[in-house]
Amino acid sequence: MIRQTFPGVRRALPAALRFLSGGETFGDEPECADLTKEASLYVHWPYCLRRCSYCNFNKYIPRENNSHVMTDCLQRETETLLQLSQISSITSVFFGGGTPSLAHPSTIAAILETVSRQVKLPASAEVTLEVNPTPMGMSKLEDFCRAGVNRLSIGVQSLQDNDLGVLGRDHTSHQALEVIEEAQRLCPGRVSVDVMFGRPRQSVESWEKELSDLLRVCDDHVSLYQLTLERGTQLFKQVQQGEVTVPAEDVMAEMYQCARRTLQQNGFLQYEVSNFARNNAVSHHNMSYWRGKQYIGVGPGAHGRFVPLGDGGVVREARTQTLEPDVWIHEVQQRGHGTRRKIQLCHLQLLEEVLVMGMRMTQGINHNHWALFSPQMNLQEVFGTTSDVHQLLQKGYLILDDRGLRCSWDGLVLLDSMLPALLLELETQIQQRPQRNHSADGQTQTANSQCE
């Protein structure tokens, strides 16, 4: 039944595209048209006022005010990449960083205008801005919303002032509460708070208390992040030198489980490993990542995944923009974009990403969703045959039924232990079977879809 939907998808391919790949032993088939018509947009603002002790993200302390240049370049790169992707609409925009709330609201407005000048940006499209809950950030919130932002993600991280100090944050818990309140006034039902667990000296009890304090004030969306020690950060060094201790693995596990329970009891549905929503207030932008949709990354160090149809490309590419803002600016000024790396994803690699991202959602990967990317082999054929997966199904960690493939409540916590087995199975199945001959649409691809 699932396979029957496939020829229709194929028939929808533009003739030009089919010409490009027809007869070639290309190994990878062009992505289907539905997927290449739209994308989400991620815009990276690389600057922060200070460095957080745990953060290894791509961020810079600005030396001078270059927001004009930055604005110009972000617009320019947006233009170039939209052109390259040939998409007709942007489904959501996310301003992340760094600290994008340091940008001027007019910058946000300018970028959104650039988008809507070129492609369809529906009024209903989600436009999220990450906000640092400082008084300065708060003062600009209204202007951001006027510029087109309709969802705010607030980096609360902790409600303990001590911990905020250890983490190197530049705000207090009181300020955070004020920002949450203001944000809810401006975007009711579309405010998210980020909180972090596994912080130095944190206990399960204090975490539980903190979480219930937060639940009293927060809106309909919570993102939970576990503090991960990243090499090269100040916190990593402190832990290495024994100055700071972080909770043990099992304590971390307890904190996570405790948060899942508490949030559920308060009406928050977990829809992804780290994300919880009430009243269906899920982040559409993030959902499109996890569903394997195209995304365009603009700004220093931003990542994207899309088919560069404008260059005659037929397969999805993993694209990375140049990291350092100054170099990136120079490149954008010179050639319209700062793409540093592009790697064509072969059929298998694409499916691997779809699998890894999709399984992070509680709803998992449904059959139709999988068929978009793998019309030749359905989930049952790929995963339903091996003893490894069978064991996971039997133990109740994994569910494969008429809806699709997903983790159970207990399984989601162990996802990273299951993914290697699933990836291995995917690789074996894909490489074992040559792609079938599809006479229905005149395609004659028989080559094994192998990487490299």
Add this chain to the structure above:
Amino acid sequence: MLLEKAACSDRKNMAASLFRRVSQLKVYRRKIHSHSLSCAVFRHRWMKRLPVVSGSFRMFSTHTDKQETLDLSKFPADKIRNFCIIAHIDHGKSTLADRLLEMTGAIAKTEKNKQVLDKLQVERERGITVKAQTASLFYSHQGEQYLLNLIDTPGHVDFSYEVSRSISACQGVLLIVDANQGIQAQTVANFYLAFEAQLTIIPILNKIDLKNADPKRVESQIEKVFDIPRDDCIRISAKHGTNVEMVLQAVVNRIPPPAVSSDDPFRALVFDSNFDHYRGVVANIAVFGGRVRKGDKIVSAHLGKTYEVNEIGLLRPDEHPTQRLYAGQVGYIIAGMKDVKEAQIGDTLYLQEQPVKALPGFKPAKAMVFAGMYPMDQSEYPGLRSAIERLTLNDSSVTVQKDSSLALGAGWRLGFLGLLHMEVFNQRLEQEYNASVIVTAPTVPYKAVLSSAKLIKEHGSEEITIVNPAQFPDRSVVSEYLEPMVLGTILAPDAYTGKIMALCSNRRAIQKNMVYIDDQRVMMKYLFPLNEIVVDFYDLLKSLSSGYASFDYENAGYQAADLIKMDILLNGRSVEELITIVHRDRAYNTGKAMCERLKDSIPRQMFEIAVQAAIGSKIIARETIKAYRKNVLAKCYGGDITRKMKLLKRQAEGKKKMRRIGNVEVPKDAFINVLKRKDK
């Protein structure tokens, strides 16, 4: 500069009244020799690998044949002395050999003459001699020319097989003792080998130039332990050449000439053999009677096969072809043997037309320590196989048996004479053949006396040897188990006696003897189960005695022992490659240690893993690897999933290589950690 020195020592040779043409020849030789010496470290590889070099050697051989004038008939048996040097490691035997070679003009005197006879890289690095090397020296004493045949021997007991082979071709030995360190464990072992062979023993105190040298004390040790008068000792410094001339004089004066005659029918003992890729087997022989020349038809007594002599000559220490070899002389022979097995060590060679009674041969070396060797990656198997084949060509004392482990793949179970032998072999494998190998913890050969008539019939004997623990027969079919024993000699300052005795009794050893060899040093003899010393005994002994204790052992047969088979279980399933044979008294400690090592090297999984050691159905030790409670990255990637994908892909790749025991996935590293010898 090298040439000048060559010419200089050449004049010395002329003065030694050799024929003019010979000495001209020598200059020519010397040039080549100096050249090869300056690259001595690489020489071993060259000779084995580079056909060009080997070719030029051959050209050279034919060249000298034409001018052959070295008349060995000038050296009847009474002008010949055959001797070897025996010593504890690092007491300076190879350095003394260098000086002897220089003084007799066999090699040029240069700064680079450091242990010329130690050809292998591992020998130079470890300061030990692995393969016995031979060099013939011309020495003039009181107006007479003598031919001195020096056989450099390995110092360690693991190589005592080589030592005894060398000794059989000798009439005397130089027993070197470090004037600073005094008698050490291997000094004792080597002394007894020579003593039992009834050889003349010349004690030599080396390193008298050292500040802490105490030759007087060492002389009295020698008197006390070996019953050799202190006046017989010669005090030298091999490094500086002090009194080395006296050593040469003592060799001529004290060591008797070989009791042989050139008029007897030809017979020679094969005491060593090497394999040369281009010329086949090069056998080292000691001529016990008669003479042999190029073109002679000779017969191997062992195989009864006939060969034609292609080349004979002296080793000086490089091959030096001659027309003939005479009774009492030591040299090499090349006779078209294609396989080292044809030149069995201990075999007798005789002329086809004059059959003789074979000389008493040697007991074949018996492997006492076994270890598995596996390639790091199975793709390296063919390379490792040919490396092992080539190495065993020159070391027939290593026994090789194919083996395969579910965890480590296809490999071999190799048997060695001892631990050092194993280490040296491993090091040679890595250095000379660039092979990286996993070496499992060594085991010893146990025996079982079968009680079941059916099994006895099946095995063809009542007593069977068990090398692979998986084949350990059940108690119910066995009347007793036997384990190999060794008699260990430990020499140490008496301050460490208490600690050493505690260590030994902890290793199930029984003290046999204890004497003070002087007012501070004690010699102790213990009977050890071999199994107790094969892994880390020597390292512990060294560390608890701050490096002062020395240890040596000799095999001492088998003894009944309460042996049991121990299983290692993962979630109740036995892991075949971890089955271990242990003494009942040691089972708990061994089992606990193995469980702990496994616990540390098996990653957490989605379920709990019980790691157990069991004897029969009885669990004697347990460790638990707790299940993951959470293993998912709670983090958003901002679209950057490349790193996470890479990590997951690597884990997926790693999964392919895991060995599955029931539902437990065990990485190869875990087996390596448990099976491998501990790093020092």
